[in-house]
Amino acid sequence: MIRSIFVERYKKVLIAACLLVIGVGVFNAVIQNNQWKEVYNDPNAKASFEENRNEITYWDEEKEENVPYASYQEYRNSQLLFYTSYLPYSKSLRASDYSSDTSYQSHFTTYFNSALLLLVPLIGFLLFFIDQKTGFNQFLFSLGASRKELFKKKIIYLAIPVLLSILVGQSLYALLIHSLIPAPYMNATLGQLFTSVISNFSLLFFLFCSSAFIGSMVGNIFFGPLTLAVFLLLRSWLPNSIYSLVDNIKLARGTINKPFSRTLFVDFVGKMGGSIWANVILVLLGLFLMFWAYKKYQSLSLENDNAYLLHKESRWSIWWLMTLFTSFILNLNVFDPWSNFLIRKIFEHVNESIIGPILVNVSVTLTVGCICAIVVFFSGITRKAAKTFDKLNHRTG
Template sequence: MKESEKRMDTKKLNRITWKRARPIILSLGILLILIGIFTGFNSTNNWHKDQNFIHSQEARNDYKSYVKDQLKIEEGINKKYEKTNDYQNALDYGYNNGTQSIMFNPKTGKFSINYATFESYFGYIHKKLFYHHKLTDLIYSNYMSISTNIYRGLSLLSFIFLIMGFFISFLDYKTNFILLLFSSGYNRKEILKSNIRTSLIPLTFIAITAFIVNMVIIYSRIPHQYVNYPLDKIIFYQFCLLLVAICYYFLGLFSGIILGQGITGVLSLIGFVFGVELTKQNILDLFNNILPNKNDGSYYQSFFVRFDTYSHWLILDVFVIFIAFLLYFSSLYFYKRLSLEERGNYLLFPKFRLSISLVAGLFTAYSICGNIGLSSNSDNLLIRYNILPGILVFTITFCLFMVLNNYKNIYEKFGVIILKHNN
């Protein structure tokens, strides 16, 4: 085939797969952009309301009332101490009345309350958008739409890419569209590459557009000097999130290829995503135990937050890209061997059912009962709270997968037993 004919042939295949993917891409893409617009305007409107309030007389009056109450409690603590000469009783009186920080001066014999400043009383610093120059505050500020976590470290962006990858492969098989593709004369590798081109590339551009729209709204409505995080790091972090989302796309694509049932397939994918996030947290806990000096006590849900530097982010990006390529080539391997005769089965590849069940059992056991030995120095507690629960979870998961993979045979055997019993 000539090069020009090959290009024409590829364009024709791309038109076919694009027509199939377009409704899903447009739906998810519009959702992303709308979320970016809504988050941008909503967050900046709230910021302006906060600015107006903190400069108002109402805020000053609220703070004066708060200080007055604290001084009244302070006076009550000192009276209680003078009356009973009981140090602990005086402290308890203050704590029971809602005071957090009480100090005692042994020279004067007086208690004093360390009450909040005007800025900290209202929960924010009115000259800055975030508390500190940290990625954690950026994520939890809810200003960046696609940075939003919907479960632990799983971002909204990754979730949408996961859905796209799963639907683009799973629906083709379930709706018999794959029969048209396989009978069209194209080889399976080209079909899968075309599916990826016409779904991943457009969705990636839409995600970038949503981020740009979100950032333009924020920086046009809030003065730059009030944003307590550098713009170049914000952009690079969004790039890192995009790479992670692409990795989740290939995870969804791979799952859609090997899973053949709707309800159990979706539930398995959800369970796997939960397991991935739990495993990530287990690994983060492991780092916190190995590198305790670098842990400030915060609960990290992302490696990018735990290692908030450009060099660490680059290392993490290389690892994410490696996982994405591994998932891509795994998807390609199974897609080439996809059998239409296994329709209706839980896993569409009989030769891999045992191995996948074993991996699923081990993965689930570690994600739920991970970090063996980190939480206890006692062998008995280690066995009771880590090893035994891990074995139990592995056994249940493995048996569940084996039942799902062999439910037809189990059903037929039970049918034969019941038939013999009735006769």
């Protein structure tokens, strides 16, 4: 019965969402292939090269300087290579040239490369949020089925098809782009591309689960989606925050000459394979958040429908989570007082007090904590304030 109810309510939307997710991968492959063909067939490329020959250069690792290309063909081949690396930059990167510690990026990128980073979390958020706001939960809870069963069925019939469509869409992208771009310009092996598919799926799985968790915990029609938007913004800064933390530690230890790999997060499928440990952590975090949502779903009350948090007993844990996550990213990606402090101390030999960066970190964390407290405990704060004003009015009256 539950299956038929979910199918009847979500069949069209679910099919459209899955086709859209798969279509993003296919469409992205087609667009990138068209971009590559435009460069390949550009009739003005040679004339433009000859006109600006001395200004078009590449970085020579042996000479450690920018040098002009020896010929137009050499320049043309470098421009037609589908993937390039920037650490260090190479004018001729072959498919066999691969390191798990090296960042790779396509010469041909589109807005659709990152489309799933927004689409997948949105679908995950709506998985629970839409039923709460439309009153469908009230109908589900009246069926007599246990809430454990309702939650599991929703995952089986709604979440899993979306997650499978991600794998299908990204796998199709890998197959298409590898077959459409001819060798040697397609300088990534199919194995490298599918390794990237797995890493990208791990990230999207985490985003789906974390967004579903948010959608299951919040109830306010305005602050709920706003929370998702802020989370996605902060998540986009998370890689740089982690890299900044590691760089600061290496700088303090004097090991900055051993750079930290910038390959932990694979935002889109390509030559970069990512990190197996990062993938495992992302999947485990996603499963943990879904388990948390599963446990809270058992005690979901329909009385607090418009409250920011649907579960009052989780306010402190959510406050801690929001405060630590937000302050970590702001302290390392937006303000980052330690990087400037360490650079001035080590390289410029400027003696500054350590109190400065500590005060910045404390101030940012306290400010974030206060803002998160107002958001999470807003209903309680307003209720206590109203009672206080009533008492004052009663005494003065």
